[in-house]
Amino acid sequence: MSEKHIVIVGAGLVGTLNAILLAKRNLTVSVYEKRRDLRREPPPSGRRTTNLALTSRGMAALKQVGVAEQIAPYQVAMFARMVHEVDGTMHPLYYGRKEQFILSTQRNKLNEILLNAAEKFPNLTCFFEHKLTSCSLKTGQLEFLHKGKKVRVQADVVFGNDGAHSTIRLEMMKCSLMDVQQIYVPYGYIELPVAKTKNNDFALEPQHLHLWPRDDFLMLCTANWDRTFNIALFMRFETFSSLKTEDDAVEFFKKHFPDALALVGEKNLRSSFPTWYPYPMVTIKCSPYHIEGKALIMGDAAHAMLPFLAQGVNSGFEDCMLLNSLLDIHKDNFAAAFSEYSRCRKADAHAVCDLTLYNFLEMRQLVNTKTFRLKKKLDNILHAILPNNWIPLYSMVAFTDIRYHICKQRKQYQDQILNCILVLGAALLFFLLITTVIWVYVSWDRHW
């Protein structure tokens, strides 16, 4: 067992996976989490307690730590986005090829499974209800508050896996030259539950991500393994504020989401209205992620992003896998691994943040346009013809491990080609039309 004491702040999904990978390296690992142990006491219902989508990057990490099979019963495969029009018509937009899917996964169940896997290591200990109150990353001295008492901890290496509002990142900002960009989008979201049917079945087709794109706002609905669904409504803060009463909310649903109103139920919608405090969404890009062999931030702490590409957890898991490979290469030399981690992760972390912003636009607005749908069809045809050389953006992100910044570059390049093809196609059509008109005119002339 190594003498090094590794402290991980945050026992969420990324923190726990990171702890497992580090414990497998025979390091002494302590994980400190400010909340209660969710296995003993389920967190209060509300935000961020619902499901997430795992794609191949996230699943690869779960396979590596041997928990992929355990989570399988709590996952629902989703093959397509099902677009719901205002008039009730629906049409699917497949994520990739028709047999490819992403996995809607219960967040808390996955956290439970990872925590159980973590605690099997004798060299790994989890401490709950320990809130970080102060830390000096350069000396490794940390102070936590546990049930009103101060707990002092001495760490050799500190990991900040403490989410978008990371205390470790704020500490790094104080003691290192960290570039940071933190931007809140002017949109917030609320969540609404959809119950099972009376026959104990799913109220909607579960193998789709249901999507109500309304240009300036957007509603999503994903299935849970227990046959319920979760709806998330994303709107501008001022749109939320413009709904003053339950009646306003019902009228709003009747106008924009009539089929969803039937799913949620008018009574439930009314009773949920007083709890509609839209939750903000932030994009955080920063760099570097480390302090000289002493501390590293990963996951949302390093790159918080919008939820629209389902890459928050997937990219966080990929962070852990990258660090693991770098520690292999550098033979557990944290200074060298951290330095290389920061150097090569920046472009990808920044790119995935940009891609989620793009995908928000695509999901709420672009999918409503005919040009987008035409381009999407062309995109899929080119992928079928050139499966390795032409991969649609979503497929690159969800079904490959191509680096995010390469995904972004290839998307831009492919977009230019798609635009060229469309322009050339339109020009050709126009040419054919003119030729036909002339031909008809000449024939008609000769006929007379």
Add this chain to the structure above:
Amino acid sequence: MSEKHIVIVGAGLVGTLNAILLAKRNLTVSVYEKRRDLRREPPPSGRRTTNLALTSRGMAALKQVGVAEQIAPYQVAMFARMVHEVDGTMHPLYYGRKEQFILSTQRNKLNEILLNAAEKFPNLTCFFEHKLTSCSLKTGQLEFLHKGKKVRVQADVVFGNDGAHSTIRLEMMKCSLMDVQQIYVPYGYIELPVAKTKNNDFALEPQHLHLWPRDDFLMLCTANWDRTFNIALFMRFETFSSLKTEDDAVEFFKKHFPDALALVGEKNLRSSFPTWYPYPMVTIKCSPYHIEGKALIMGDAAHAMLPFLAQGVNSGFEDCMLLNSLLDIHKDNFAAAFSEYSRCRKADAHAVCDLTLYNFLEMRQLVNTKTFRLKKKLDNILHAILPNNWIPLYSMVAFTDIRYHICKQRKQYQDQILNCILVLGAALLFFLLITTVIWVYVSWDRHW
């Protein structure tokens, strides 16, 4: 006297000016500063202890609080940048019209004068050696550490005037939806003193800002009222690192700044070399600046910028003046004033940060180009012809109170016109040349 207790964190230049303006409103003001009182114990020599340049925005604020005359003996007027070429030739670039100047001012002296002015108010108290250790901006509870003891303070309104590494800004980031962009440039700086001559005189012409622009690095030298000078050398961190020994530093000066080497003295340069730890420079843009009538950040805490436009302190003083006007308009309603302050200050604070980045490029590189000098001449001619409608960027920033974002817009617009004039001028010259050649040829032909 109002019941409201105003707490200002930071007794630097902006904090002290802010305190005076608030004390004049009959509010109870407490200023907490982590450092010792610089009037009793001068701060250790080193960074940020030297001079700054006050322009009309800053001087307007000092006039308003009645200390402009007191600082006058400690100021040196500067009328132009004096560009030093490698071969020793020099040429001036005037800041505006030949009679316009900015004021090189001793930072600590100004701070002393402001602190003395502040402490004349019976409703204003300054507490030194009080380091903020924790705060809750929403409840106004602050905790300071003073000589090893905790001091708890209850505030109604908290001002963060605590500089670029503001603790109050970090607290705001935790409890409000603040957009933040923090970027370190890859350049650092060191300072070097220049002594008086043996005749007790200035070693250089004091009424110029001396400038050694060397494309990728830059040296500045400004006069102090006591007839010494301060040199600041700005270079990439890797350029600093490439100078490994005293000899390297001397060789570097011989090659790039031979006349400055004579000023500093080879012996002094060698003895200063071990202390060459380049200080980083950061640009911080954020928004909003307030929490609902409870807290506001101003000065470097809200908009840290590069020092190349001399607007750090000037813009901070302008912040105080703006707040003062808004409190007049809103009759001391802090919630309304803060909200309007954030709304209207953002564009200006972001613009001045951008302008300092541009000015860094201008000072280290553009001034070396012939096109820039030609444009600058043209800029001045147009200003002479249209004094109110055409104002060069530097003059707008330094000699007017035109809002920074308008300065930026007008600069871009004027630049486009200058470029057009240069292109048209070149085309006209070319046309004249061709016409002359043809005329000469025709005359020559006829002659024969």
